[in-house]
Amino acid sequence: MIRLAPELGGRRESGRIRRLRQMLRDLGKRVPVSQRFRDGLEHAAMSTAAALAAYLPTQALGLREGFWAAITAISVVQSEFGATRTTARDQFVGAAIGGVIGVAVVLVTGQTLLSYALSAGLSVLCAWLFNVASAARLAGITATIILLVPHPGTSAQHMMLSRVTEVSWGVTVAIAIVWLVARLDRRTRP
Known part of the structure; x- marks a missing residue:
């Protein structure tokens, strides 16, 4: 069948x-509980290290909402470096597509509920059209953040640049942490 x-x-x-x-x-x-514990502990340590490393310098980098970098780092960290790279690409591409479309829709139609629905739908569609369907939900989420999260005193363009920068920083930190752990792991295992 x-x-x-x-x-x-x-x-x-x-x-x-x-x-x-x-x-x-x-x-x-x-898989035995002891192995799941070891694997889970390693993943928890990588995720925590990536989240902290992504969040701590955000104020110095001029990023007002560094929690987005920490959230991104946690969501990007995977047990294998190849999976981390793929997830990182999806995070960045999704943020870029959703951010650009969200800002474009706001500039053309204003910030309304209809604008939100349009930007979320177009973001998902564009990810599919660019052949990165795996980034579609992240594109829709970024459009949602641009149009629904209040940002008084900040333009939609500035918010988009901030989100994409915070996501990029979180992605970069997560990739670096997982790469470092993979390198250390290869050196310590026979």
């Missing part, structure tokens, strides 16, 4: 692939 699989972007998935995916899930459940 063949069905459409959302994980494969709508491409057909064979029964064999489905069974292999289920076997991987089952294997993951059989």
